[in-house]
Amino acid sequence: MIDWLTGDWTGALALLIGTIVVLMGVGMPVALAFLAANVLGAWVFMGGERGVTAMLNNGVGALTTFALVPIPLFLLMGEIFFHTGLGNRMFNGIDRLLGRVPGRLSYVTVLGGTGFSTLSGSSMGSTALLGSLMVPEMEARGYKRHMSIGPILGTGGLAIIIPPSALAVLLATLARIDVGALLIAGVVPGLILAGLYVATIWIQTKRDPHAAPAYDVDPMGWGARLGLLVRDVVPMVGVMVVIVALMIAGVVTPSEAAAFGALGVLILAAAFRCLTWEACKRSVAGALRVTLMAYLIVFGSATFSQLLAFSGASRGLIDWATGFDLAPLAMLGVMFAVLLLLGMFMEQISIMLLTVPIFFPLAATLGFDPVWFALIMLLALEISFTTPPFGLLLFVMKGVAPPGTTMREIYLAAMPFIGCSLVLVGLLVAFPWLALR
Template sequence: MVSGPGLSPGLILAFMAIGTPIALAFLAANVIGAWYFMGGQNGIIQMLNNGFGALSSFNLVPIPLFLLMGELFFRTGMGMKMFNAIDQLMGKVPGRLSYVTVVGGTGFSTLSGSSMGSTALMGSLLVPEMERRGYKKHMAIGPILGTGGLAIIIPPSALAVLLATLAKIDIGALLIAGILPGLVLACLYIATIWIHTRIDPSAAPNYELEPVPLKQKLMLILTDILPMISVMVLIVALMLMGFATPSEAAAFGALGAMVLAFIFRCMTWEAFKLSVTGALKVTLMAYLIVFGSATFSQLLAFSGASSGLIQWATSFDLAPVLMLLAMFAVLLVLGTFMEQISIMMLTVPFFFPLAQVLGFDPIWFGIIVLLALEISFSTPPLGLLLFVMKGVAPKGTTMREIYAAAIPYILCSMLLVALLIAFPAIATWLPGMIN
């Protein structure tokens, strides 16, 4: 039989190689590992007790509430109201629709919390319109792929809550830490579009646009933008000022989305049912992942795999920044053939203890991990958002065109990682205000 530290990871990879879903692969490997390392039947009982104990954590409450909030904004059409308002407010500028994609997509990603959902929606609505206006493929597809990934780091992010839960770090601090990096990334995207329009004006040709009166602009801001953004601001403000925990802030967010839906008279029974069903499906998957990860972490500690890896990694006597880049590279490589939650389940039990030994701030390191997941979401050839875009893009769009459109925005994210390494305060300043 396989020796100690390599047994569980080896079993997981073996189960995945034969097509077993990642969550079931973890559970199966955990059962076998618990039987082998922890005393047979008693070990399995202890593993199950620890797994159900992890599920009873109050820290998991924000996940279904944030998901419900995002589903309500999506199913009731309130997210698109905000997007259309930003479209009308932008005015006549070169590459206007690309800018609208970044500005509106950032807001929509913030409200939805779902990269795949926002990418699918914006891709199906905006790419055909931009192509009709004469935009080149990279100007239409690239900004959507970039802003779809912003949902991972800008709160409320269900993936950030899940990462903080698995890594046992402060959920509220990690959510707030993503605000400044997310805004910096959005600004880098805007700069990329500006450079494209300067180098090749024909990439986003101007077209006639009916002017919007000032009074109508003010009404759009007051009725279609401020109410939606106020929900996100409320969530962040409640956590930032210490008035609410992440769970309570998430509850206010879901309640706020529901109240707005009733105010705008777009809440229907069908929209509510679809919102609850969508949130429930993802929540059940997330809870199964937490169960598997909790038992996996315990098994790694019991078998000596975690301590063995830390001793092996630190024996190379490399500078901490080189170890960080090595872990970042591993996340990117895994992202080319695995989805993000699976990557977290495999790497968090190893990477966060190692980061602690190396002296990294856990919140700062969590943002680095989320950025790596965001980059891998759109990294050729198998990034998940690339295939989402292929599914909703106009007929005739090739994967090569989608790959080419994604690369400048991947480079923007890489630049942000470099800025975070050089200036950690970008991620740690706002969480420090809470303390």
Template sequence: MMEWYFALGFLLGLIIIFMLIGMPIAFSFLSANLIGAWVFMGGSNGIIQVLNNGFGALSSFSLVPIPLFLLMGELFFRTGLGMRMFGAVDVLMGQVPGRLSYVTVVGGTGFATVSGSSMGSTALLGSVLVPEMVKRGYKKHMSIGPIMGTGGLAIIIPPSALAVLLATLAKIDVGALLVAGVVPGFVLAGLYIVLIWVQTRLDPQAAPVYGVPRVASLKKVFIFLRDVLPMVAVMAVVVVMLMFGWATPSESAAFGALGVVSLAFLYRCMTWKAFFASIEGALKVTLMAFMIVLGSATFSQLLAFSGGSSGLISWATSFDLSPVLMLLAIFAVLIVLGTFMEQISIMMLTVPFFFPLAAKLGFDPIWFGVVVLLSLEISFTTPPFGLLLFVMKGVAPAGTSMKEIYIAAIPYILCSMFMVALLIMFPSLATWLPNMLQ
């Protein structure tokens, strides 16, 4: 029997080699798994056993919310419902200093909760709001920063397809993890608002005040009821159904998708073009997610069979470190990986190790899942290679440098790190809501 560190090095080395030659991450894992099954599990019989177990993982009922949440977000984006909500929030904010930055956080949080896609949210907000803010004289950090920060909220606030995928890979309760992200997600959005308020006080010229037409209070109420409340209600229904156990995550996701479709017809913005584009977009990401589950399931099985995962956990826990220091080490690893890997790849690589390690350290699995999601949210904007940095570069006005994008992202990264610190000091921020509902 091969020593655990040789087995682990062999499997990880194969994955890295396949990734370096340009193979997609899901196929890199699958190819390494097939070779590993041949080596560790007795040739062709081992390969058949690994594939059977992997395809069995794809039949998990917990995966059903992923395509439905993705379809929900695609429809919200492509039918124009998202922009109706942003326009309404813009009118309701009035002449507040830094108004468009606040609109980005308030409207973007609402959009992120319904879209469930960080990259989609960032791309939409960046392409629509940044040119408008630049035209109004906003400095780059006041226009770009809030969009990247708010885009990351889609990972934490339900409905989040990435949270469903993480819960599936970690074999924890999908509904509990989704609900656990509600309080930390909205607290983080509140921290972003405080950050913008401080920035406008320190430098009023960073977001100049400009005249806007005054709107009567009665009309504001009408605009809110027409263009904001129905969109937010879709998210609220999904969360409430999960919270009170009225529906499973899959059924809640189906109601959410149906709600967005109904709103699109009600507002007469549903077209065949938007419908088919939404189906295509959701299908592409769903197929990728299912390939990832297949690769991850077989990878976890091989790690267990070869002794790689148990050996690594025994080695990690042999150090005389407190659980908090071990948690900080895990957090640091996730952030470092986020500087050169995308989030799903990080999940595939680390979940088989970190969640068993967290269980051995005595961490609540749902709380730990929220910490991992926050870490992934931070790594989305971690220089130099965070995905949202390059999404923003692609939609930002011409002449925007990567340095400006990095500088704009840093305060929001610090807010997210402060949120992680709050979760460590007050774990009930993540566990209170799921525990109360149980």
């Protein structure tokens, strides 16, 4: 048995993946399941206790990289943005500025929800928040289900690629690619996807005006509109725009941009007199909780990648996959399909932990640019979360949707926005320069 495990790459892969699947199946947290599999793999493939010690040292070394600094700072930005009420100010400001625009709450959900989701780094948390906050409001205004649920499910796809995206920083760190390059690569595709979402909502309101009926709002003069824009919208959006612009211009690194962003949100909260001690405690606790999980993921991924390489599983799997003589785009389609399938059962960070050590070496063999492939992977991860019948966000939405909402309604609401993301993937495949400038 031991000879088979150590003498053939299939045995090594079966041991590592099998251990993870079994431990996850019995309810162990993903990060701990990977850590346990890594300890077992190091014992078998790297020489017992000495191998485990070497594995732990290598994992600790992976946590000391400077590229991880943006993660807690971007998460802190999002937590402060939420707990101080700055997010609600932005939502309400955009809502009042749009006036009697048909479907305006759907637009508000896309624009405001993307800002929050981008900073929070958690699609599931953002979906739960927006679902409980916006859907009842739209239901009360007479919106049909697809106009209230669809945009919320769509915001995750936008948030995951528009900087500052904590998930993009984590993927870049795991894949050992330039963090700033990946963040900047998401700007133009993110704007294209936002345009596709807006066009989708506009078409839906044109086809069925009763899907999002207009309702009376207090009239506002141009002076009042300008004041509202400057006071409640521009400062919040401005923080994100400024840190992205500074990164694109090369003035700051991603770590410095994250620090300036967190400082900027703190200053805004103080200026609006909503920076309370309780909000600070909740923000730090929320950011710390997610950061610790992310660091456990990085630790597990670093050691998992080394074990795959040391045991020969990485090389064997790549040789096996390329042995089918598929065209690079066909192989990309296979990897994309695998990500969609995994997204029906696993959380995004868990999928990255499992697939990055395998997919990125394979992508390099196929000649794909690593930044471009990382962007495709981010989109695949988000699409998988909303893919019927088992996408996890669909069930999160079911949990917070109004009573009587059926899964069929949620599926139908998600489909147009999934289509928008697939159109963007097609555009990136056809025109890679959209992400590589």
